[in-house]
Amino acid sequence: MSHDPLIIVLIAMIGGAIRVSTPFMFVALGECLTEKSGRINLGLEGTLVLGAMLAYATAYQTGSPWLGILAGGAAGVFLGSLHGYLCKLPKVNDIAVGIAMMSFGIGLAFFFGKPYIQPQAPRLPAIPLGGWTGVPQLAEALQINPLFLVGIAAAIVMAWAFANTKWGLIIRTTGDSAAAARAMGVSVDWVRYLATTIGGFLAGVGGSFLSLSYPGSWNEGLSSGQGLMAVALVIFARWSPIRCVMAALLFGAAGALGPSLQSVGITQGYYLFNAAPYILTLLILIASSGSQQAFRAAPGELSITK
């Protein structure tokens, strides 16, 4: 075992990036898809929480965590399609609907989730990829959940599809200029509806990771704003699926800083260390801003970036 404090902290950050990043990744990817189509769904926090609850309940009732993931995704489809439908109505503001969906999703999750706080549902198995290292901490850090890999794969597929497929082009055009999309004969509302629904599905799957893998339990404090943060990370990632993954990894790694510093005896000021992910994100955001790059990347139809 290695007991050098610096190495312990570094390993913890690698582990943290892998353990904590997955829900951020899924929510951010879902939101990325939605926003690329020109609509914003601020309500994925509600989707994450409802997805987590429904996934846990389903896994507990059926004994299968894989069915749980599907149920989490279904919760996301439900809220996402509701959001998509409401926003199709004229004069309805997508940001406001998102906030409504957030409280609606959380409300439903808390209301129906009470009986599932205590029981233990089967958890998703992890793939041990670190056995070769011979360092127990590193071996543990490299216990990788399949959803983590699925998330990365989804990001790569999404990035490729945006750039190289007809569907990618349709979504990007819809997001950049509704008029241009209409000229192409595309139903703008329909594209956005689908993008919001699929985005919701991804966020719901992200929720299932929280309750079925890490920390692997359902209770009302489970998310603590991760869905909201992940939506914000999309802006940080400038609407690139690959950068969404990197932002999620960075956020997870920074989140591990607080606890691991305390574990090696740096115990003062842990509130400030625990805020490291937020401080770091803000600093990078400021450093990388000012350039016109950020504006160019933003989908032209997005109400939040106008």
Add this chain to the structure above:
Amino acid sequence: MLTMAGVNRRKFLQTTAASAAGLTLGTASFRAARAATDLTVGVIYVGARDDFGWNQAHAVAVQALKGVPGVKVVEEENVPETDAVAKTMESMINLDGAALILPTSFGYYSPFMIEEAKSHPDVQFRHAAPLWTDKDPKNAGSYFAFLDQAHYIDGVAAGAASVSGKLGFVAAKPIGIVLRNINSFLLGARTVNPKATCQVIFTGEWSLPVREAEATNALVDAGCDLITCHVDGPKVVIQTAESRGVKTCGHNASQAPLAPKGFVTGAEYKWITIYKGFAELLGKGQPLPNITFGGYDKDMVQNTPYGAGATDKARMAADAAIKDLKAGKPIWTTAVKDNKGQVVLPNAPYDNYAPDLNSMTYLIEGVIGSAS
């Protein structure tokens, strides 16, 4: 919709007036007055009633009050420690006619419960923390089970069950009760293994599952081979530690089923003892004392039956220590230093309920962590 609140309350006032004499109990019985009317008790929780933690421990035990004839219990959960709790108390008094209020979260006490007690002298208030002093309103009071005694037993068993002697503690916030539990845990461990240390990680929140899991992982990575905690819901900590293959001690309620391989024992409240006592007094129409507290000696705390992680040595040492506590033997027998080298508790030995122990603001030598 309004109940006969005023009438009930006044009756209850008559019956409890006799108790307003500080620590001494009024013994006058007034069954006649009580039998004629009903008593509504309002219970307030800071989180969800089924949180598998602090609130659930109370909510389960409060059931004891519901069995008392003529007593009606109304409960409200997820009430924050803001003016919301003041309004909830007033609402219970004004709309439900509650004549006894049991707020169960630390932060409800001051200013909220104290203010309500002052403005409603005809309503009784009992708060679940050792905070009431005779300077506070006489219609208020405290009840508490001193879980540090059970954490001390956890420590004794942990000291014996841990191979490395490095113990880990995931804690929510550095408040008096939490610090006392951590200190008692290490003190217990050191009775078996004088070289034992305890590494603490504060999460900063009462319930923050992701950080609790991260903290557990960090402690295991730092070499701790036994983890315990003081957070609202210990499920995540115990589960994570078990999956990392280290031993665990529980908190609040039994977590034994969560850790079939590594569970040693756990510190459990027995609020039922206190609430049953309240129920008996209410049933007889007697007033509640201003202060109700105890530990092992009064059967108000217990330890979870030993799990697979408890070695024979751990079981024997813990059993012996439990016997001592039941006999009222003090835990804090000698002066100790805090982890900054200052002598604290200079007037040892202390009675297990000595006020000095309630206001711990430090971590003792051997605990790696910072209380501020």
Add this chain to the structure above:
Amino acid sequence: MSDVADPTVPLHGAALDRASAGKSPTLMRLRAASEFIVIPVLAVMAAFLLFSLFLLAIGKSPLTFLSLLWLGGFGTAFSWGNTLQRASPLILTALAVAVPAQLGLTVIGGEGALVLGGFAAAAIAVPFVGTGMPALIVMPLMIVFALAAGGLWVGLAGWLRYRRGVNETISSLLLSYIAIAIMNFFVEGPMRDLNQPMKASTLPIGTAYMVPAMPHLSVHWGFATGVVLALVLGVLMQRTTFGFAAKITGGNMRAAQAQGLPVGRLILTCALISGACAGLAGYFEVAAVQGRANASLAAGYGFTGILVSFLARHNPIAVVPVAILFGGLGAAGGIVQRRMGMPDATVLVLQGFIFVVLLASETLYGRFRIFQMGGSGGRA
């Protein structure tokens, strides 16, 4: 969004006069304005109807629920006090969202500004406790510090937006978490009152510097302050050049810039006002409620304020009734739990129903002829 009319812009003079030619203008105005009352009221009723179906589905009585909701939120003088007290911080935190929203900015960091404002107010008051310094000096000082701390915090997000193009939604959210961490750091560390062992708090600000309840009411002065501020900001946004400039900027920021409007100053000013409103809410939490600063300042008022502002369509004056509705639901939630044995999340679900239906109802504006200026009253 761009192809959709901004729902926050109410019908204005010119259109109104044109349409109402030949009819009594006051009557026409009233008819047009009534749309903004009738539709939301019907929507809330529809939400309650839907929620009643939900209750029936889980085997609870909607009638009991509604009567308890009435009793707990509005049925007695006490209930009104309860409702208004809960509405007080929400008015201020909703204004913190509504004001920058005029510029098209989505600020969701009111929580942080509230926490810092409250903390600053406590931090400046604590050293004066016991010195005999008159409240007439200390209390204004506390207010100034709260306004400044909150204002600077959201102002920073505004400045970053204007100067560096940093999106204000994400920066204000991040700043919010950082603010809470800063407050917790001081409250549990350097500024902790060690005589308060069970909850990390600063020293008390003392009764001399506390804000009393309003006379004859069990509601603190934060409520009155919020209402006055909402009116002032409503007038500012709807009746002044500043408000007009803000609206134009909100419609199209680049065009406004091209027209020579001081966009930077508008952003900064609105961000400062936003933060100051939230900071003021923090001041009242410390000076009227807690009596000290502690983690309970972060009770979620900032986040609920976002909901309130969106439901009020960012109209500062409409914020007041919406906040009262929220306060009432919160106040009634307790008695619903106690009498019906339902979980606290019941009110969250109801809120969700109300939001969804109320927002969906925005599509109905302008669709009913009965509200139209010409007064063709239902004839197709």
